[in-house]
Amino acid sequence: MSFFFEVLIGGLLSGVMYSLVALGFVLIYKASGVFNFAQGSMVFFAALTFVGILEHGVNFWLALPATLAVMVVLGLAIERVVLRPLVNQPQITLFMATIGLSFFLEGLAQMLWGANVRGLDLGLQDEPLQAIADATGINVSKFDLVAAGIAALLVSSLALFFSHTRIGRALRAVADDHQAALAVGIPLQQIWAIVWGVAGFVALVTGLLWGARNGVQFALTFVALKALPVLILGGFESVPGAIVGGLIVGASEKLAEVYLGPYVGGGIEGWFPYVLALAFLLIRPEGLFGEKIIRRV
Amino acid sequence: MLYREAGQFKTHYAADSAILPIRQDRIAMAALLVVAFVAVPLLASPYLFSAILIPCLILALAALGLNLLTGFAGQLSLGAAAFMAVGAFASYNFVLRVPGIPLLAAFACGGLMAAAVGIVFGLPSLRIRGFYLAVATLAAQFFIIWCLTKFGWFTNYSSSGVITAQKLVILGYTFDTPRAKYLLVLGIVAVMALAAKNMTRGNVGRQWMAVRDMDVAAEVIGIRPMRAKLLAFAVSSFYCGVAGALYAYAYLGTVEPEAYSLDLSLRILFMIIIGGVGTILGAFLGSAFIVILPIVLNMLVGFLDNTLHLNVASSVASNLELMVFGGLIIFFLIVEPHGLARLWQIAKEKLRLWPFPH
Numbered sequence: 001m002s003f004f005f006e007v008l009i010g011g012l013l014s015g016v017m018y019s020l021v022a023l024g025f026v027l028i029y030k031a032s033g034v035f036n037f038a039q040g041s042m043v044f045f046a047a048l049t050f051v052g053i054l055e056h057g058v059n060f061w062l063a064l065p066a067t068l069a070v071m072v073v074l075g076l077a078i079e080r081v082v083l084r085p086l087v088n089q090p091q092i093t094l095f096m097a098t099i100g101l102s103f104f105l106e107g108l109a110q111m112l113w114g115a116n117v118r119g120l121d122l123g124l125q126d127e128p129l130q131a132i133a134d135a136t137g138i139n140v141s142k143f144d145l146v147a148a149g150i151a152a153l154l155v156s157s158l159a160l161f162f163s164h165t166r167i168g169r170a171l172r173a174v175a176d177d178h179q180a181a182l183a184v185g186i187p188l189q190q191i192w193a194i195v196w197g198v199a200g201f202v203a204l205v206t207g208l209l210w211g212a213r214n215g216v217q218f219a220l221t222f223v224a225l226k227a228l229p230v231l232i233l234g235g236f237e238s239v240p241g242a243i244v245g246g247l248i249v250g251a252s253e254k255l256a257e258v259y260l261g262p263y264v265g266g267g268i269e270g271w272f273p274y275v276l277a278l279a280f281l282l283i284r285p286e287g288l289f290g291e292k293i294i295r296r297v
Numbered sequence: 298m299l300y301r302e303a304g305q306f307k308t309h310y311a312a313d314s315a316i317l318p319i320r321q322d323r324i325a326m327a328a329l330l331v332v333a334f335v336a337v338p339l340l341a342s343p344y345l346f347s348a349i350l351i352p353c354l355i356l357a358l359a360a361l362g363l364n365l366l367t368g369f370a371g372q373l374s375l376g377a378a379a380f381m382a383v384g385a386f387a388s389y390n391f392v393l394r395v396p397g398i399p400l401l402a403a404f405a406c407g408g409l410m411a412a413a414v415g416i417v418f419g420l421p422s423l424r425i426r427g428f429y430l431a432v433a434t435l436a437a438q439f440f441i442i443w444c445l446t447k448f449g450w451f452t453n454y455s456s457s458g459v460i461t462a463q464k465l466v467i468l469g470y471t472f473d474t475p476r477a478k479y480l481l482v483l484g485i486v487a488v489m490a491l492a493a494k495n496m497t498r499g500n501v502g503r504q505w506m507a508v509r510d511m512d513v514a515a516e517v518i519g520i521r522p523m524r525a526k527l528l529a530f531a532v533s534s535f536y537c538g539v540a541g542a543l544y545a546y547a548y549l550g551t552v553e554p555e556a557y558s559l560d561l562s563l564r565i566l567f568m569i570i571i572g573g574v575g576t577i578l579g580a581f582l583g584s585a586f587i588v589i590l591p592i593v594l595n596m597l598v599g600f601l602d603n604t605l606h607l608n609v610a611s612s613v614a615s616n617l618e619l620m621v622f623g624g625l626i627i628f629f630l631i632v633e634p635h636g637l638a639r640l641w642q643i644a645k646e647k648l649r650l651w652p653f654p655h
Contacts, residue, residue: 035428085631091427092373096570097630099563103623111616225559228432236428264447271443274436278421281433285425 007258008251013144015250016151021227022242024202029236030175031195034094040224041102045109046071047207047216051120052113068204075200079193117217147209154205229273233280235287249273300648338476346475354486355543357584360568361493362536368575369497370529371509372422376437377537377565382557383411384538385545386451389552392463400467408538415534422526438559445554459553462546478547494577505529571629573636582637594618
């Protein structure tokens with residue numbers, strides 16, 4: 001039984017990491033209706049930039065704000081150069097533009113900082129926590145726990161930002177209805193710029209955590225693919241959905257790999273979340289927390 | 298002056314519903330077919346055949362299939378390459394396990410197999426739409442490729458997972474030169490493109506478009522959305538399946554799951570967006586654009602390297618290519634969101650008035 005819990009907790013903690021990526025998607029989708037396929041590339045870009053700056057002998061605490069500045073500027077630039085000219089285009093066109101953007105970012109990141117795999121040390125060891133292991137016999141990785149803590153901090157600060165600040169309220173208004181928000185005098189383009197800046201920040205946090213865990217390498221871009229089933233499980237417009245969806249996907253994929261994997265030859269982690277999300281969608285087509293869509297003629 | 302329909306009167310209904318109602322269009326199309334079937338095979342080099350023309354045509358066929366689904370029936374799909382893989386592997390297994398089956402029949406069976414799989418993965422479209430559906434089709438992409446790598450039966454228990462495709466033999470003639478392969482591919486693509494064009498002009502196509510524009514309204518006027526959507530998935534997967542079989546037999550020469558990655562799916566989606574969603578011509582223009590662009594970029598970098606002696610490292614060159622590719626796609630989307638086919642339409646409008654301003 002303790003093995004089951006170990007797998008479950010490991011899954012839940014890695015699910016938190018998925019939630020982080022999904023959060024970046026949700027922020028942008030909510031505010032501008034853009035399905036940002038480039039989120040994974042932004043994560044990769046952020047991690048690579050951070051490591052690249054560190055390699056030039058810059059102090060950790062200096063590199064952090066520097067990378068943050070780069071990511072925010074990048075987010076603003078994307079909004080200005082790519083999305084503003086495409087306002088009012090069908091969603092699929094915007095989606096394709098972000099795929100183009102992801103190619104561009106991957107090329108740019110590797111051109112600037114090189115393509116070799118690098119480690120990123122945040123001063124956290126991926127080792128089991130002794131205290132918990134002694135008390136319950138379950139191994140919980142210290143790194144995963146801290147990562148989950150950071151994610152929780154990020155999510156709650158974002159939630160506060162959304163609910164208690166002027167800008168946050170404006171963001172929610174834009175998310176609800178673009179035209180109504182414009183009508184009451186909310187500057188739409190400024191809001192979008194802010195959202196893309198925030199998405200850049202989320203990408204940085206995600207990039208650091210994932211980079212420290214798996215190494216900073218091209219495979220980081222595939223992290224975005226992990227976040228997609230999370231999104232359809234939780235609903236594209238919902239921050240809590242991203243969190244809960246991430247936890248479900250993380251836990252179920254680990255459990256499935258351990259308990260179902262041996263029967264079919266293993267390696268099912270790649271597609272299991274998708275099939276799970278698919279089965280789920282057949283019951284609730286708008287995700288767990290998505291808004292119910294009423295269709296009229 | 299030259300391109301004008303003045304004086305061409307329609308005297309019967311058949312002329313009214315012709316695919317190319319204007320005489321100049323018919324002449325241009327005939328000329329194009331002559332060029333494609335006669336002039337190109339006589340003049341082109343083997344490199345041109347195998348590096349550009351054959352992949353262009355095959356991917357155009359796949360893009361055509363995806364365009365039927367996404368452009369006409371409005372169901373966004375990210376799994377085109379997976380259906381291509383089904384077609385390729387099914388054809389391989391039909392040729393391998395059914396003795397004496399004609400190759401073209403095997404391709405058709407491969408296509409039908411892909412259509413069956415397409416229907417299964419199209420079932421969620423009855424409940425979900427938009428990006429939810431797009432992500433759901435990713436399930437097809439990952440699951441099918443996983444199946445093909447995992448279960449040895451599909452690859453005839455080959456240890457590497459890469460299998461050599463059987464020889465292209467039809468009616469005793471072996472298609473082994475690039476020229477012969479090109480003609481075979483061209484023939485199949487031409488016939489299937491004509492079929493697609495007619496499908497979209499007929500009852501089926503109108504049902505798809507009605508469902509795309511508003512499925513609730515379509516249902517109210519008596520179209521069965523379930524049948525229309527599943528038919529779109531089936532037809533689209535059939536096209537992708539045949540394209541996948543051709544991709545393996547006439548282009549790669551091998552059948553392997555890795556060739557049909559998500560990357561290929563995205564490239565096919567690019568083709569229809571760049572070419573023009575909901576047009577037959579767009580699939581061809583988009584495919585030509587996406588296939589030729591990396592080659593031209595590669596040549597350009599090589600040329601600059603040689604003339605300016607920059608000594609660009611190959612990694613920098615490939616990253617530069619990636620950046621320019623992504624940048625150009627964004628540029629095209631901003632400049633012409635309706636795709637290259639729309640540009641062609643505008644050019645035709647201009648041509649009708651030329652040389653007068655109005």
